[in-house]
Amino acid sequence: MSKPIFYYHPFSGPCRTVSTVAKILNVDMEMKKLDLLTKEHLNPEFLKVNPFHKVPTFVDSDGFVVDESRVIAMYLVESRKPDSFLYPKNDLKKRIQIDRWLHYDINLSTTISAPMYCVFRGHQVQDYQVEQGKETLKTLDGVMQSFEGKFLTGADQFTLADIAMYFSLNTMEVYPKYFKFDDYPNLKSWYHRVAEALKQYDTEGTIPKAIETMKQFIQQRAAEAEKH
Numbered sequence: 001m002s003k004p005i006f007y008y009h010p011f012s013g014p015c016r017t018v019s020t021v022a023k024i025l026n027v028d029m030e031m032k033k034l035d036l037l038t039k040e041h042l043n044p045e046f047l048k049v050n051p052f053h054k055v056p057t058f059v060d061s062d063g064f065v066v067d068e069s070r071v072i073a074m075y076l077v078e079s080r081k082p083d084s085f086l087y088p089k090n091d092l093k094k095r096i097q098i099d100r101w102l103h104y105d106i107n108l109s110t111t112i113s114a115p116m117y118c119v120f121r122g123h124q125v126q127d128y129q130v131e132q133g134k135e136t137l138k139t140l141d142g143v144m145q146s147f148e149g150k151f152l153t154g155a156d157q158f159t160l161a162d163i164a165m166y167f168s169l170n171t172m173e174v175y176p177k178y179f180k181f182d183d184y185p186n187l188k189s190w191y192h193r194v195a196e197a198l199k200q201y202d203t204e205g206t207i208p209k210a211i212e213t214m215k216q217f218i219q220q221r222a223a224e225a226e227k228h
């Protein structure tokens with residue numbers, strides 16, 4: 001049987017969520033990089049696979065197509081290792097907690113990455129975007145005050161929720177101009193906790209390398225925008 005195909009871009013946080021989950025579960029995928037900058041994701045061949053033209057997109061060995069990073073992550077667990085600690089099959093309340101955080105993360109990631117994407121696209125960052133992000137992070141940091149060394153479900157073990165939210169918040173590390181981890185100490189320590197926990201699965205240091213490359217790229221974009 002052929003390997004499943006994974007369409008991705010290395011700068012993409014949602015793609016890193018999926019590749020990390022695949023790594024933890026030992027899912028061997030054929031990696032197909034789509035260069036978003038040269039609009040490879042808009043080519044007719046890929047549009048047939050995913051008319052929403054988004055990465056990550058996962059095509060299973062039988063041709064079944066899934067997109068949306070959090071859903072791909074759930075699918076990988078359900079289809080490969082349903083008992084995994086990442087999304088435990090037989091613990092309804094734990095799963096609902098994970099779902100809750102995954103849903104929360106959809107909104108969080110959009111809010112927190114909005115200013116960076118404005119810079120990326122050469123648009124003016126709006127005050128309301130920064131205010132909204134700061135309010136969201138302040139609330140989250142307050143909630144995390146009670147976490148004391150734990151992960152999002154309140155346990156000692158990370159889950160899909162921690163992975164997805166960690167990669168959503170990579171943007172704060174990549175472009176700290178508007179949102180700084182130092183302003184949110186509880187969030188900062190959770191973020192470092194997840195980074196530490198993921199190290200054992202990222203033996204080649206792919207995650208910090210991707211963050212560093214992305215950092216350089218966005219700084220270059222910001223410098224270009226300031227010149228105009």
Ligand SMILES: N[C@@H](CCC(=O)N[C@@H](CS)C(=O)NCC(=O)O)C(=O)O
Nearest residue numbers: 012013014053054055056068069070
């Ligand atoms: N909610 C989606 C977001 C996916 C997404 O926005 N992907 C971006 C790269 S990070 C993309 O493919 N952009 C190309 C486009 O929108 O055409 C997920 O979690 O998978």
